Amino acid sequence: MDAPGFDADLPVHVERALADFLGRAGTEILRTEPSVAAGIEALSGFVLGGGKRIRPTFAWWGWRGAGGAASGPLAEGALRAVASLELIQACALIHDDLIDSSDSRRGRPTVHVAAEKLHADRGWLGSPSVFGLASAVLVGDLALAWADDMFAEAPLPAATIAAARPAWRAMRTEVLAGQYLDVRTQAVGDASPEAALRIDRLKTAAYTVQRPLHLGASLAGADDRLIATLLEFGGDVGVAFQLRDDLLGVFGDPSVTGKPAGDDLREGKRTLLVALGLQLAEEKGDHAAAKVIADAIGAADLTGGTVDQVREALTSVGAVAAVERQIDELTASANAALERAHLAEPAPSALAELIRLATQRNF
Structure with missing residues (x-):
């Protein structure tokens, strides 16, 4: 070693x-x-x-x-x-x-x-x-x-840089496409969980975890099989990372996150947390909770008291628990892919710790 x-x-x-x-x-x-x-x-x-x-x-x-x-x-x-x-x-x-x-x-x-x-x-x-x-x-x-x-x-060597070019090009395109998809989704008012997950996979998972892993492995001469496994691993970790970020955007401590509480709501972000909140409130017939959540999306003058009401609504309809379950499932899937990758040590230990940090952080 x-x-x-x-x-x-x-x-x-x-x-x-x-x-x-x-x-x-x-x-x-x-x-x-x-x-x-x-x-x-x-x-x-x-x-x-x-x-x-x-x-x-x-x-x-x-x-x-x-x-x-x-x-x-x-x-x-x-x-x-x-x-x-x-x-x-x-x-x-x-x-x-x-x-x-x-x-x-x-x-x-x-x-x-x-x-x-x-x-x-x-x-x-x-x-x-x-x-x-x-x-x-x-x-x-x-x-x-x-x-x-x-x-x-x-x-x-020039050949080493060239081997990583496909990952580099894909990453740049995907992050911009994901950003556009995010803006367009907000503009058309698509609040479905499916739309939120598409954004998470393109804007966050691909750019934050999948393509960086792809790029680094390509620099080292990885074969297609290993890259495919890393992309699978990275997709799960990346989405879980974003879901934790969504929770922190509503429930996080501003002194830790560095952003005002409820900023994602003020910005009108159609996160999976919000999408599930609206969907579950409708399924449960909880019109009061649905109104609290819907009214907060894009409300620039959102107060701390209203953020507290949104937190309560998202929790009561089960959206927070649903997102936490999804994070747990993605974490388990990512760990399984990591085992299949058979990476050289100490990468497996380091990546296992990164999974933990990405999915359990408070910042």
Whole structure:
């Protein structure tokens, strides 16, 4: 077995790789156009200012599980390749906050809100909100462009990078398709559990777990059989992760999650929790509970007291218990797939712990 290498303190190594890249990526443009410094600083601050590094972590264990080294030049190259996933995540979150009109992320103002304040404080011409919107779009686009650069520049053989390209391309397309599906589902008012699960599988499972595992394993030369098993594993873990996120969006402690209580409701998200709440309330003939839940969806002025009423309604009709059961079933299925994968140690132990963290967390 390899020495621990990057396995130990993996987030620290991911942070190092990101800080190194971000410290170099803007050098050339800043020489010719220093005014873009604020946008670059906003992106660097966002990427290095927090985050659970979930996607690089799954990708790393895909690499290790398929036989990739824990240390040495190839491991360093793989580390830099998987760390680039955090830049795609930055793009997704910055744009997501804009789409959802979120004021805070990780306990701090979102990128568009911070840019709006900068405009207002400086007394610039035009609308502060339009400037904030445009800035967030462009900073998110920069994150996506730099993600491609960081991945392509990873110090690995060209054939190794090429082997992981299908996973990289699929992941980028799927996360954007999932985001569009989410927006469209809200627009058409589809509150069915089936629609919520489609979004979970495309927007979260594929992008958060499946494709990162696929990418890491491909870098290590995994065969189609192993990749198929990892995709099955990742689909179950990813959906379970999102379902836990849905519960935290309504029941989570803002001091732990970094987002206001009930924010998912204010944003009008058609989560499986909400969809099941409406469906079960209708089946039980509990019109009062159905009204409380329905009225809260997209209510920008939602108060703490109303959030408490929604919590009570979702619990009383059985939606919370139903989601918890689904998380348990997905967890069991994921563990079974992990056993079938026969990954190289210590990847199985690490991935089993990631299942636990993804499905039982409070953040």
